[in-house]
Amino acid sequence: MSNYGEETITAISTPPGEGAISIVRLSGDDAVAIANKVFRGKDLRKVPTHTINYGHIVDPENKRVVDEVMVSVMRAPKTFTREDVVEINTHGGIVATQHVLQLVIGAGARMAEPGEFTKRAFLNGRIDLTEAESxxxxxxxxxxxxxxxxxxxxxxxxxxxxxxxxxxxxxxxxxxxxxxxxxxxxxxxxxxxxxxxxxxxxxxxxxxxxxxAQSGSILREGLATAIVGRPNVGKSSLLNYMMHEDKAIVTNVPGTTRDVLEEYVSVRGVPLRLVDTAGIHDTDDVVERIGVARSRKALTAADLVLLVLDASEPLTDEDKELLEATKNKKRIVVLNKQDLPAKITARELATYLEPSELINTSIKTAEGLDELESRIAKLFFGGIENSQNxxxxxxxxxxxxxxxxxxxxxxxxxxxxxxxxxxxxxxxxxxxxxxxxxxxxxxxxxxxxxxxxxxxxxxx
Ligand SMILES: Nc1nc2c(ncn2[C@@H]2O[C@H](COP(=O)(O)OP(=O)(O)OP(=O)(O)O)[C@@H](O)[C@H]2O)c(=O)[nH]1
Ligand SMILES: [Mg+2]
Structure with a gap:
């Protein structure tokens, strides 16, 4: 059936490392005959197509049993490559699986190149390039x-x-x-x-x-989201909340985070590449200064900025500077620590931002965090709601x-x-x-x- 390549190819199709099972896959005109040479059980050349068959892989040289296996036999054309395909499910670890692969190669298959199974599916007309890429x-x-x-x-x-x-x-x-x-x-x-x-x-x-396409690339790479703010406002606490995990160290000592910390997190289906940064401020500490420089870089590179302010302290020059520095970016200003007596008023902030950019939160009591997440999702999905089909x-x-x-x-x-x-x-x-x-x-x-x-x- 195959109209591409007479050679039968083989490879381990499961990820490297220990797993409960691994799969050695073969594709090509001789896939079934080759597998049959190293298999003890039913005659695979005679079993019906699309069946799974119990047996053992045996080294033809010394007749030693290498592994107990299940072998799927799928004849062309209803297969991934449109060629005859055999999948040997091994349950040994990596050593036994490698051994099975070597035996299959010894029996006449060639080691596949990366992507060669998918390439055959394409060349045999089963899938197109958009499908291969997917x-x-x-x-x-x-x-x-x-x-x-x-x-x-x-x-x-x-x-x-x-x-x-x-x-x-x-x-x-x-x-x-x-x-x-x-x-x-x-x-x-x-x-x-x-x-x-x-x-x-x-x-x-x-x-x-x-x-x-822009949303598409975000889906692939994650929306680069930088959490910025001066020290001790609650940036790392926010990262931990969104991760549902204590990834970042949180203390009441300003300057706790000294380097950028990057994590992937899905917020209501939106993939974020979330970057927690060192609090931005003037400092003489050498390590902290490097951290601050990196924070500024993360801020520049971000698709979305979450600027965190501490509502329990008066607005500082550093806060104002950050409000200024982010005003042309897609941003959400998070006015945090609402559980404490407020020292910053919405009125005071009005000169620096649009009301729609502001969210009042308390990470301590979880106030406003739901709204923050749905705001992020809206920013993102707004762009793709109208896509064709x-x-x-x-x-x-x-x-x-x-x-x-x-x-x-x-x-x-x-x-x-x-x-x-x-x-x-x-x-x-x-x-x-x-x-x-x-x-x-x-x-x-x-x-x-x-x-x-x-x-x-x-x-x-
Ligand atoms: N009361 C109150 N405390 C909070 C809130 N959010 C964070 N904190 C506390 O504020 C302190 C600083 O929090 P972090 O998350 O470490 O702040 P940060 O912005 O990452 O600080 P640096 O890494 O030093 O820049 C910690 O003691 C937190 O528990 C909040 O909403 N309310
Ligand atoms: Mg921190």
Whole structure:
């Protein structure tokens, strides 16, 4: 069935290290025959497809039993690679699993390259590049929501949108072709209009997809969120609250946190790369000064700033300086320690911020913390509520190609505006069609495909 590579490949497909089971996977025309050479149990060449079979892996040289196993036999074409696939579930530790792998290689399989199983699935036409990339994204997903996006793409949701776009463009290109070949059917005007409509429509659809790209990259990388403020206001306490864990040291000694501490946390489904920083203030202490410098750097790099103030103390010059330094950033000002008598009034703060930026909290009594979390979620999900069929572009390669297609479509429209001949405008339209084809892999050059799959881990 396979139309790619006669060689049967193999690899350990589970993560390295100790686990209750590990899987040695084989794919290729000889997968079943090779596995059968090292297997004692039923004759695997005769078992029905998609069955799991109990037995032992035996070293053919000395007949020693290496492991007790369950072997799945899945014949083409209904398999991950569309080739014959065998999965040997071992229960030994890493040593036994490596031994099984060596025996399988001895019996005629070749060690797979990273990503080669997925690459075969692509080359055999079972998945497109957006789906292949989502396999990688699922492996690397840091939060549930990011994983959901990847799973949706594995179902082909982005591919469907891109395929539809390409089909519409191709239909228009075909119309132009007719016009060029039979100019006597004077359809020049009509074709120009069809081109303009198609380019405008495709461009709008791409724009909508691209609008999700920023949220998409946040889903992958996490929203860089810096907790800043002067010493002792409650920054580390806030980090610990959001982590539901005492990660950072909290004391009543100002200057407790001396370096930046970075943690991943999911707040209502939004992945945050949360950075707790050293309290920002003037200090002569050498170590503290390095910490403060790092805090400022984290502040500059942040997508979102949580600026913490201590409501129980009068506003200091340092607070004012930080309010000033963050005013052009996406920020939430957290007026903490509300359980103590207040020394800062909302009125006093009014000159420094919009009321909508302020939240009153007490980490001690948990006041306002729910609201803080829902505010963060709203900031983030606001950007992706309107995405088409919930498709989120989370991949930089895909977004880059969409932007290039977008540029070509703009040239189409500019060309039409300038009254350029249709066969010239057609070149840009074709370029857009090709760029979109690279997203799904239909028009992707070989080097790109090789480079892309090489980023996968071994056994995928
Ligand atoms: N009463 C009260 N105390 C709080 C509150 N939040 C934090 N604290 C206390 O304030 C002190 C400082 O808290 P931290 O979280 O270490 O403050 P920080 O901003 O990380 O301080 P540095 O690391 O020194 O910059 C600790 O004793 C906390 O228990 C609050 O809402 N109310
Ligand atoms: Mg701290």
């Amino acid at each position: 396999v990688m994204d699922i492996i690397r997903a840091k939060t549930d929501r990011a994983e959901q996006v990847a799973v949706d793409q594995l179902g082909g949701s982005l591919r469907k949108l891109i395929d539809k776009l390409r089909k519409d463009i191709l239909d228009t290109l075909a119309q132009v072709e007719v016009n060029i070949d039979y100019p006597e059917y004077d359809t020049e005007q009509m074709t120009a209009k069809a081109m303009r409509d198609a380019a405008t429509d495709a461009s709008a659809r791409l724009q909508e997809l691209l609008a999700t 919930n498709v989120i572009v989370s991949n930089a390669r895909q977004a880059g190609l969409m932007r290039q297609a977008q540029t070509s479509l703009k040239s189409v429209l500019d060309g039409l505006d300038a009254g350029m001949p249709l066969d010239l405008v057609q070149i840009d339209m074709t370029a857009a069609w090709n760029k979109l084809g690279e997203i799904t892999g239909e028009a992707a050059p070989d080097e790109l495909i090789n480079q892309l799959f090489s980023q996968f881990c071994l056994g995928k």
